[in-house]
Amino acid sequence: MVRFLIKGVLRDRSRSLLSFLIIGGCVTLTVFLRGFFVGFLDDMLRQSAVLLTGHVKVTTRAYAEEADLLPNDLAILEVDSLLTVLSAEYPDLFWSPRITFAGLLDIPDENGETRTQSPMMGIAVDLLSEDTRQPELWDLAPKITRGRLPREPDEVLLGEEFASRLEVEPGETATFIGATMHGGFTTYNFRVAGMVSLGVSGIGDYFILADLEGARQALDMEGTASEIFGFYKDMYYDDPAAVALTAGFNRIHKRADDAYSPFMQALRDQNQMGQIVDIAQIEMWVIILIFMTVVTIVLWNLGLMSGLRRYGEFGMRLAMGETQGHVFRTTLGESAVIGLGASVVGTAVGLLLTYLVQEVGIDYSSMMEGYDFPMTLVMRAKVTPDCWFIGFIPGVFATMLGTILAGRGIYKRQLSQLFKELELEA
Amino acid sequence: MDDNHIVEIRELVKRYPVGGGHFTALRDVTTDVVVGEFTGLVGPSGSGKTTLLNIIGGLDAPSEGSVTVLDMPLGGKNHKELAHLRREGIGFIFQTFNLLPVYTVFENVEFPLLLMGMNGEDRRSAVNQALEWVDLMDKVKSRPAQLSGGECQRVAIARAIVKKPKLIIADEPTANLDAENSHNVMGLMVNLNRELSTSFMFATHDEKVMGYLTRIIHLIDGRIDEDEQVSKPKYREGK
Numbered sequence: 001m002v003r004f005l006i007k008g009v010l011r012d013r014s015r016s017l018l019s020f021l022i023i024g025g026c027v028t029l030t031v032f033l034r035g036f037f038v039g040f041l042d043d044m045l046r047q048s049a050v051l052l053t054g055h056v057k058v059t060t061r062a063y064a065e066e067a068d069l070l071p072n073d074l075a076i077l078e079v080d081s082l083l084t085v086l087s088a089e090y091p092d093l094f095w096s097p098r099i100t101f102a103g104l105l106d107i108p109d110e111n112g113e114t115r116t117q118s119p120m121m122g123i124a125v126d127l128l129s130e131d132t133r134q135p136e137l138w139d140l141a142p143k144i145t146r147g148r149l150p151r152e153p154d155e156v157l158l159g160e161e162f163a164s165r166l167e168v169e170p171g172e173t174a175t176f177i178g179a180t181m182h183g184g185f186t187t188y189n190f191r192v193a194g195m196v197s198l199g200v201s202g203i204g205d206y207f208i209l210a211d212l213e214g215a216r217q218a219l220d221m222e223g224t225a226s227e228i229f230g231f232y233k234d235m236y237y238d239d240p241a242a243v244a245l246t247a248g249f250n251r252i253h254k255r256a257d258d259a260y261s262p263f264m265q266a267l268r269d270q271n272q273m274g275q276i277v278d279i280a281q282i283e284m285w286v287i288i289l290i291f292m293t294v295v296t297i298v299l300w301n302l303g304l305m306s307g308l309r310r311y312g313e314f315g316m317r318l319a320m321g322e323t324q325g326h327v328f329r330t331t332l333g334e335s336a337v338i339g340l341g342a343s344v345v346g347t348a349v350g351l352l353l354t355y356l357v358q359e360v361g362i363d364y365s366s367m368m369e370g371y372d373f374p375m376t377l378v379m380r381a382k383v384t385p386d387c388w389f390i391g392f393i394p395g396v397f398a399t400m401l402g403t404i405l406a407g408r409g410i411y412k413r414q415l416s417q418l419f420k421e422l423e424l425e426a
Numbered sequence: 427m428d429d430n431h432i433v434e435i436r437e438l439v440k441r442y443p444v445g446g447g448h449f450t451a452l453r454d455v456t457t458d459v460v461v462g463e464f465t466g467l468v469g470p471s472g473s474g475k476t477t478l479l480n481i482i483g484g485l486d487a488p489s490e491g492s493v494t495v496l497d498m499p500l501g502g503k504n505h506k507e508l509a510h511l512r513r514e515g516i517g518f519i520f521q522t523f524n525l526l527p528v529y530t531v532f533e534n535v536e537f538p539l540l541l542m543g544m545n546g547e548d549r550r551s552a553v554n555q556a557l558e559w560v561d562l563m564d565k566v567k568s569r570p571a572q573l574s575g576g577e578c579q580r581v582a583i584a585r586a587i588v589k590k591p592k593l594i595i596a597d598e599p600t601a602n603l604d605a606e607n608s609h610n611v612m613g614l615m616v617n618l619n620r621e622l623s624t625s626f627m628f629a630t631h632d633e634k635v636m637g638y639l640t641r642i643i644h645l646i647d648g649r650i651d652e653d654e655q656v657s658k659p660k661y662r663e664g665k
Contacts, residue, residue, distance in 0.1 A: 002540075004529075004533065004536075004537070004540055005530070007528075007533070008526070008528050008529065011528040011529075012528045201528070261571065312524065313526060315524075316520070316524040316526070317510065317537075319483070319485070319518045319520075320512065320518070320537060320538050320541060321509050321511075321512035321513020321514070321516075321538065321541055321542075322509065322512065322513070322541050322586075323505060323506050323509045325503055326505075326542050403569075
């Protein structure tokens with residue numbers, strides 16, 4: 001009997017192939033949509049974390065209050081001992097000190113006179129230690145447009161647009177003119193190792209990326225850092241965990257009577273990221289739920305129509321002596337097999353598509369010309385654990401729900417109407 | 427129940443609810459069908475022919491009275507027991523054939539045997555025999571869409587007789603056939619009736635079908651108006 005029913009499913013393409021394609025397509029879209037939204041949000045958070053906020057960030061309390069002014073005179077002192085504490089207390093994260101500074105960048109000619117000059121904003125991170133993850137986080141290697149990565153503390157990378165405007169080439173000297181953390185005037189000669197295009201709108205025009213040690217020398221900040229960024233080791237931002245971690249840290253370390261006591265902020269506490277995270281997550285779920293509802297209704301109807309279309313067959317089978325329960329169970333079984341098979345294939349295709357967009361990305365930089373908001377210019381999806389099962393909700397359950405509703409008719413039908421119904425269908 | 431009786435109907439009444447009241451489709455029907463009878467229910471539309479066939483086939487329940495089919499009193503039986511009766515003892519032939527379009531002729535005929543749980547070898551043998559009876563051995567792999575109307579009805583007959591039921595119920599079996607095919611189909615059924623002693627019950631308006639019947643029950647307004655034994659059916663030879 002099972003073989004007989006399988007033959008029917010395979011031969012009746014409107015029952016199997018059409019259903020399979022529609023269910024598979026809907027499942028693929030569901031999986032991809034979920035992966036795309038998660039990837040987009042994750043990309044946005046990752047970019048923000050790497051560039052501006054970390055997943056959590058430690059500064060002095062005073063620095064946090066005036067962070068917009070880049071007050072390096074309020075920087076963290078004795079960074080190494082604080083790093084030791086952080087690494088011991090929070091082993092799920094890795095910690096990276098950073099100096100953020102601003103000033104003028106002067107490009108001298110062969111006589112040492114100013115050839116070009118511009119205001120600049122610099123970020124100094126650990127680019128050279130053996131165990132540093134910063135080059136990986138910034139994904140620097142593929143983003144070098146000219147020259148190479150820094151190899152010495154005094155070498156820097158310039159944003160491609162910035163370098164073009166200053167007409168500077170790799171290997172040339174770029175003189176930083178600014179203030180030390182103690183308020184004194186300083187000049188420091190950096191060597192331009194190369195140019196970088198971060199693929200982030202609004203950050204290339206005045207940007208240099210320096211090694212932490214080089215910046216410490218330039219700013220007289222030995223053993224200090226403006227901020228210490230903390231990142232979850234898997235680079236996935238866990239908002240509730242970060243908030244709890246932050247609260248716990250501040251309860252122990254933050255002191256009201258000491259402006260230089262360490263103070264931790266989560267990503268959501270900075271740059272209005274909390275609102276962005278909340279809105280993005282709500283929007284993501286609203287869109288996914290709307291889509292899932294639409295897909296569920298489509299597949300529910302598919303199951304319903306597929307069942308209704310076969311009322312003639314069901315009637316004949318009942319007349320032949322098949323019980324209503326058996327007709328219902330076999331129909332439900334067919335629906336489950338088609339739904340499950342299509343969901344497996346649809347999920348596989350959806351995962352493949354999501355993986356491709358995760359690896360290759362969708363470059364929309366041409367649409368963002370003129371926008372200065374620091375955001376990624378390549379949209380990437382992300383294969384998350386729920387991508388492996390989310391498609392089965394519409395694929396299997398909605399299809400079977402439709403079949404169950406259609407199947408109610410099998411029980412409700414008046415067998416006495418059988419001859420009339422079958423005649424009408426002819 | 428008399429050993430010779432395949433159907434016993436006593437004081438059968440069937441009412442259907444209509445609005446606040448009810449419509450009486452069958453009134454005080456009492457009759458028997460004996461083994462090997464070739465019986466037709468005839469009468470105008472609404473006279474109760476199909477209702478009576480439905481009740482005999484276990485597709486509907488009487489409102490009053492008793493019906494016994496193949497020694498099973500139908501009153502109070504549940505769906506499973508009635509399905510068992512249809513599966514094991516009754517064959518159905520529909521006006522519109524109702525073959526399963528995605529299955530071959532062989533598979534369509536095989537279907538009732540699958541429901542009975544018959545093993546593969548016995549099934550194949552029974553299907554081949556049924557298809558030989560209806561002279562369709564050259565069409566075993568064809569699909570219904572590739573057959574003429576007459577051939578489809580022959581497949582439907584093979585499907586009805588393949589389990590060798592004691593009773594075959596046929597509702598207007600020639601309504602969709604031309605005259606030649608109608609006679610061919612009826613001729614087949616007459617042969618089966620003779621060779622297997624299968625009892626047939628028809629509901630029909632068709633004069634050609636009536637020409638083969640050995641017994642005609644005339645129904646009018648749900649009552650048996652006349653119960654006629656036909657000694658020399660017009661188209662039936664021999665008997």
